[in-house]
Amino acid sequence: MPFSGTEQFVVDVVFLAGGTMQLTASDADExxxxxxxxxxxxxxxxxxxxxxxxxxxSLKSLGVGPTREGSPCIYCLEADGRSETGKSHMLTIVNLSGGHIHLPARERDTISGLKQALAEHFSGALRLLFRGEELQDALTLGHYGISTGKTIYLLEATGPAVADEPEEETLGPQVERRIDGLWYPAQVLKAYSAEDGGQILDIRYLDDGNVERGVEMSECRISQAN
Incomplete structure (x- = not known):
């Protein structure tokens, strides 16, 4: 089926080292x-x-485009995995508190280096889990057999241990959190009382799934969506 440069399509990419990825492209792309x-x-x-x-x-000149069978499939082989500019792996980092991101990394990267990169997206003391094992800072991704397409789970230790947290739990309602004068929609995961008698919330933002803990109720308002 012919395709035009004004219409975008999905390309399935299969990495020969392992893993898959999808990209949006058009026939004008090179x-x-x-x-x-x-x-x-x-x-x-x-x-x-x-x-x-x-x-x-260009993709058009090479005949790369959608067909009646579906999206085109391209295989990727990185000729020089030792290149300092190349990014050998695209990992999926799943936050157990909600949300996920994709992050490029190499086998020789250390776990501590990966945590430093994650610190730009997540707060708190970060713990990483792979195949049920917690990853140690001094070791590398290659040591654990972590390569392209693998999923690592992130546990954010932003507050006290679970056993020390208040037992009262409230799931719902929706609120709006004020940050720098703007309001961001979120869902209440937990509500508990502070030492001064005020109310503290753990919330998950609706736009990106990130979780913020220990938010004062005075910084929130009940959403009209309830």
Whole structure:
């Protein structure tokens, strides 16, 4: 089925080292545009229908586009995994408190380095779990066999241990949290009393799924969505 440059389509990318990914593209895109979106350098090689795709050619000129069978499938082989500019792995980090992100990493990266990258997205003392095992800061991703397409689970230790937390739990209602004069919609996960008699909330933001704990009720208002 023919396709036009004004219409976007999905490309299925299969990494020969393991893992898959989906990209949005159009026939006007060049192969080098795909490698850039994959977070890979010029060392990456893309294969389609058994042939390597030249970096400077457009997808249309190479016949890469949607068909009646569905999305085109491209195989990715990174020629030089030791490249400092190439990003060998795209990991999925799932926050057990809600939300997830995709993060590029290499096998030689340490767990402590990964936590530093995650600190830009999540707060608190971060603990990482893979296949039921907590990852140690001094070891590398390669030590644990973590490669492209793998999922790591994130436990945010932002407050006291679970046993020390108040037992009262409230699921619902929706509130709006004030930050720098703007209001952000969220769902109450837990409500409990502070030492001064005020009310404290644990909330999950509706836009990105991130969780914030220990929010004073005075910084929130009940949403009209209830």
């Amino acid at each position: 192969v080098k545009d795909l490698t850039s979106r994959l977070g890979l350098g010029c060392s990456a090689r893309l294969l389609f229908c058994g042939s390597e795709l030249p970096h400077g050619r």
